[in-house]
């Protein structure tokens with residue numbers, strides 16, 4: 027059986043438990059909608075609490091089966107095979123991701139799918155090259171002792187994922203989790219179940235032992251998400267999503283003292299100094315505001331511009347914004363839809379609030395005229411505001427849409443204070459040709475990641491994550507090992 031099966035009504039998307047696809051045991055299902063058209067294109071089978079328990083039990087059993095007995099080299103070989111199989115089936119993953127998200131094909135083909143393979147390959151490399159730690163210890167009796175550490179998998183890891191980069195963000199967790207010898211139960215977003223389900227076919231194709239990778243579909247509270255994070259046989263929880271959801275999951279993790287790794291929301295600032303290369307800044311920031319229709323946790327929703335270039339910058343950004351044509355088909359494709367009608371209403375609510383609070387709409391601010399197949403899609407206009415106050419709602423709350431407020435500043439100290447005045451701490455970008463200032467201001471940002479004259483440039487070996495309401499912990503390169511392994515220090519008296 028495969029991840030999906032066509033039926034007269036619509037494609038069904040199944041759970042993947044203990045190496046097999048199956049419907050939910052309580053017969054519940056929910057619609058799978060293409061955001062570009064608003065039409066139902068699938069039916070997702072919701073996992074019951076019993077199904078989730080079966081998935082956790084299968085993951086737990088796999089830890090003491092062939093998977094748990096594998097050497098690192100054998101595990102790494104399998105994980106590299108997963109990456110190769112994802113690349114071989116790139117078109118299938120692309121079709122699944124585009125169906126679920128409605129995003130333009132070139133966005134998914136250049137970002138989402140390649141990172142799906144890279145995330146496995148990266149951590150196969152990390153675990154096969156990661157050095158251990160040891161110390162030669164002088165002992166009080168005048169002798170010696172040897173201290174060294176061994177790393178062991180944490181066990182069953184719950185992976186709870188968002189809908190904006192479904193394959194990328196799920197494999198950013200599953201890659202290191204499996205590389206370190208854990209087993210996983212994945213709960214993809216209810217909006218985007220397909221690629222997680224499809225990955226089950228890849229796992230079977232490469233011979234991954236059953237129970238190592240499991241997928242349960244459903245929602246959060248009172249559904250698969252809560253059933254998974256509440257299951258006492260889950261040893262650790264890695265979550266990417268909204269801050270409020272993180273807080274709810276953290277409460278569940280506390281029972282049984284389970285470790286957590288959180289990638290949460292943000293309200294990321296950009297600072298454009300008067301000496302910035304405007305071509306670079308406009309290119310980078312227009313991507314940062316409008317890529318994935320603004321549904322990027324690392325995206326920029328507030329820009330501070332040094333006063334002398336404020337008007338020129340606004341004009342350039344407005345021209346760039348108008349180049350992002352809402353729609354995903356035809357030659358004008360760039361700005362895809364928001365993920366759902368509900369999310370579009372949330373974003374349009376912020377569009378209205380900005381104007382109510384006195385903002386001037388430089389461009390956008392509403393819903394585009396779209397005819398044909400995409401008329402039912404969840405599109406909004408790319409939008410820029412000026413005459414916004416730093417304390418306005420649209421400058422403080424995460425919107426997660428294709429919009430940003432632009433505010434002038436006059437001094438470095440002033441703009442550092444403005445940029446850091448937020449409960450979040452995910453990322454920032456600094457645009458200046460004065461590199462001592464670039465280094466200085468970047469270091470002054472209270473964030474997990476700061477780019478200088480660039481945005482969303484990713485070296486997967488680097489520490490990635492946020493502080494404050496943006497998350498707990500860092501993942502990436504060796505940093506992921508801190509979450510996905512337990513350490514035992516062994517001291518041998520010589």
Ligand SMILES: NC(=O)c1ccc[n+]([C@@H]2O[C@H](COP(=O)([O-])OP(=O)(O)OC[C@H]3O[C@@H](n4cnc5c(N)ncnc54)[C@H](O)[C@@H]3O)[C@@H](O)[C@H]2O)c1
Pocket residue numbers: 186187188189190191195213214215216244245246247250251252255266267268269271272274275289290291292322323424426452492496497
């Ligand atoms: N920091 C990052 O790297 C990063 C990356 C992508 C997205 N995000 C954030 O994710 C949000 C958008 O994604 P979203 O709308 O899917 O987030 P969300 O929090 O609504 O849902 C994320 C996942 O959590 C599940 N969930 C919801 N409530 C739950 C509960 N009580 N228990 C268990 N699971 C639960 C959902 O079903 C979904 O699978 C934005 O806030 C964005 O900033 C952060």
Ligand SMILES: O=C/C=C/C=C(\O)C(=O)O
Pocket residue numbers: 190191195198321322323324484490
């Ligand atoms: O929407 C958020 C995107 C997050 C990206 C990553 O986690 C990454 O690039 O590893």
